[in-house]
Amino acid sequence: MEMKEMEQYLKAIDEVKAAYRKDLTILTGLEVDYIEGYENETRAFLNEYGPHLEDSILSVHFLKGQRNWHCIDFSPDAFERAFKDIGGIRETYAKYYEQLRRSVHADLGDHKPGRIGHMSLIRKFHQLHPSPSDWVHMAKSLLPVIKQEKMTLDYNGAGYKKEHCREPYPPVSIAQEAYELGIPLVYGSDAHTASGLNAGRAAMKTGLIHNTD
Ligand SMILES: [Zn+2]
Structure with missing residues (x-):
């Protein structure tokens, strides 16, 4: 969206x-995007528009490579360009989870979003480009940080509909661990159109979902 x-x-x-x-x-x-190095701009934006917001999500989509910035979920080609520029798939996952960690700790002011978005978006093309064997460890390491900062977690069904993903963000084992840590999970469909509403919901472990009523 343009300003x-x-x-x-x-x-x-x-x-x-x-x-x-x-x-x-x-x-x-x-x-709201968390983009490393743009914290001041993001805080200024939230200071201006935050008073209008009743709910918001903080997400990482952009990673900086050696030559360019990359949108990791745009397409399989974009993901491939990203991991080649960043220095490999494992390095890209490590960078993604490092950025998520920074986003949790970032000082974005009084209107900082309270929920972390699709914390395994980096898996969107995992059936084409397999994840590193220790990715679950990277993802689970983030959970105590989210808990400590008293944030909630987006339990996002959109991944089910993505042909190279076919799982929620995050997958059930990670959602289960978040639940056991007491992190509220809030269902999201990430619908960009009306047809995307309720994505994955029937297949997800809905018992883990926090009641937002
Ligand atoms: Zn997103």
């Missing part, structure tokens, strides 16, 4: 809130 679209976005949500007031609770929200 100039922000006001229009907030206005559009206010309109649907009013139109569906009797039937649905609609929260104003954003998925």
Whole structure:
């Protein structure tokens, strides 16, 4: 989304809130990128728009390689360009989890999102480019950090619909461990269109999902 679209976005949500007031609770929200080196800009943005937000998610999509920035979930080709520039698949996973850790600790001000988004997005193309054998360890190491910072976790079904992924973000064993640590899991479909609503929900271990009512 471009900055100039922000006001229009907030206005559009206010309109649907009013139109569906009797039937649905609609929260104003954003998925906010954590991008290393842009913490000041992100904090300034949140200081300005945070007072309008009722729910938000903090996610990592961009990793810096030796030559370029890369959007790791855009396409299999983009992922391949990323790991070749970063120095291998394992290094890319390590970098992704390092950035997630930084995002959890980052000072993004009073309106910092309270929930970490799709914490295994790096697995989106794992059936084409297999994950390193220790990736689960990398992912699980993040959980105590999330717990310590009192954040919640997006339990995201969109991965089920991705042809090279076919699992939620994160997979059940990690979601189970998060649950046992007392980290609230909040279901998300990551729907970019109406047809994406409820992605994966039927197949997910819904007993782990935090009741947000
Ligand atoms: Zn995302």
